[in-house]
Amino acid sequence: MSTHRLPYTVNLSILFTELPLLERPAAAKAAGFDAVEFWWPHTVAVPEDRHADAFVRAVRDAGVQLTGLNFFAGDMPGGDRGLVSWPARSAEFRDNIEVTVAIGEQLGCRAFNALYGNRVEGADPAEQDAVAAENLALAAEAARRIGGTVLVEPVSGAPAYPLLTAADAIGVIDRVERASGARNLRFLADLYHLAVNGDDVAGVIAAHARRIGHVQIADAPGRGAPGSGGLDLDGLLTGIEAAGYDGWVGLEYKAQGPSADSFDWLPRERRGSTAHA
Numbered sequence: 473m474s475t476h477r478l479p480y481t482v483n484l485s486i487l488f489t490e491l492p493l494l495e496r497p498a499a500a501k502a503a504g505f506d507a508v509e510f511w512w513p514h515t516v517a518v519p520e521d522r523h524a525d526a527f528v529r530a531v532r533d534a535g536v537q538l539t540g541l542n543f544f545a546g547d548m549p550g551g552d553r554g555l556v557s558w559p560a561r562s563a564e565f566r567d568n569i570e571v572t573v574a575i576g577e578q579l580g581c582r583a584f585n586a587l588y589g590n591r592v593e594g595a596d597p598a599e600q601d602a603v604a605a606e607n608l609a610l611a612a613e614a615a616r617r618i619g620g621t622v623l624v625e626p627v628s629g630a631p632a633y634p635l636l637t638a639a640d641a642i643g644v645i646d647r648v649e650r651a652s653g654a655r656n657l658r659f660l661a662d663l664y665h666l667a668v669n670g671d672d673v674a675g676v677i678a679a680h681a682r683r684i685g686h687v688q689i690a691d692a693p694g695r696g697a698p699g700s701g702g703l704d705l706d707g708l709l710t711g712i713e714a715a716g717y718d719g720w721v722g723l724e725y726k727a728q729g730p731s732a733d734s735f736d737w738l739p740r741e742r743r744g745s746t747a748h749a
Contacts, residue, residue, distance in 0.1 A: 476710040478717070479745045480738065481507035481539040483688070483724040488731040494526060497534035503732050504743035509540030509722050511585075517544040517555075517568035524571065528578050537745070538581040539720045540623075540686060543611065544568040545587040553630045554587025556611075557604035559595055565607055573614045582620040583686050583720075585660055586611055588644065590632035597634070604644065609652035616656050621685045625660035628668040636669045638676040642683055658685020661712070662724065667692045667703055674711060681715030690725035697725050699737045 482488070482505050484496040491499055493513055500508050513527050531538050543565065546552025555565035572584055586608060591597060612622045624641045627633045635641050638659060645657045661684045666673050677684075687709070691701030698705045709721060727734035735743065 474706050476713045478709055478713055478721045480743060481509050481720045481722050483509050483722050485511035486724050487727055494530040497531050497536050501534045501536050503735060504740045506745040507537045507539045511542040512544045517564045518571055524575060528575060531579055538579040540583045541572060541576055541581050542585040543572050553627055553633045554589035556586050556607045557589040557600040558592055559599060559603050562603050562607060566610060569611050569614045573618060576620060577618045583623060584615055584620055585623040585625060588635050591634055605648050605651050608648045609654050612654035612656050622657050623660040623685050624657060625662055626665050628665040637671045638680055642680060659683045660686045662688040663708055664690035664692050664695055673708055677711050677715060681717055684717050686719060687712060688722035688724040695726050697734050697737055
């Protein structure tokens with residue numbers, strides 16, 4: 473039984489993927505959840521208005537809250553992990569900023585994840601970091617106008633991705649803050665990625681809880697549902713809550729079988745946001 477009371481949100485870019493994208497919000501609602509999050513739901517940085525409108529309508533019609541949205545990150549299945557630090561695609565990221573924030577504004581979403589991007593062959597890492605700082609400052613300013621936050625995340629399983637630990641992500645945030653004065657960038661604590669990359673997850677929570685803007689979970693190893701691996705996710709979430717975090721916990725794990733059958737670890741009465749009030 474969980475000892476924390478943090479509310480859950482379902483990542484519909486990794487769960488319910490057996491369904492067409494626009495059917496997933498309603499499926500999450502049917503499974504008992506009131507909140508969802510997505511990676512960028514389109515294949516291009518600036519989709520046609522009708523596609524963006526259809527996404528907004530699907531979330532609204534399902535009666536769920538959008539709690540998180542990624543900026544366009546390139547071809548994720550092909551190995552891309554963001555455009556923030558990719559000099560040749562910087563303009564593409566900047567074009568995406570306003571589109572992403574506009575969707576967030578329509579749906580009441582105020583958390584926007586900016587995947588940093590892989591190191592690019594032939595590009596100077598220092599140049600990439602400088603581009604990233606400029607782009608994150610622009611994203612933070614756009615999000616600030618609607619009371620939003622830009623999230624920076626360490627990632628595992630991508631050898632060319634340079635942010636592996638909490639310290640890496642917080643270092644990026646600190647550089648942007650010093651250079652731009654932005655104060656609405658936060659650390660995305662994905663407990664699975666941190667654990668797989670060798671971070672002391674409990675130590676990260678103790679040291680950086682006030683910098684956390686969002687939390688995501690999967691068990692490790694395997695990135696399965698809680699209870700499928702060896703991470704003490706309940707204990708870690710209890711520690712995060714005790715340290716003052718009261719935001720959403722994104723379920724970003726891979727289901728074994730139909731997604732709707734992967735929530736046995738979480739009693740139905742704990743899935744809706746009102747259960748945590």
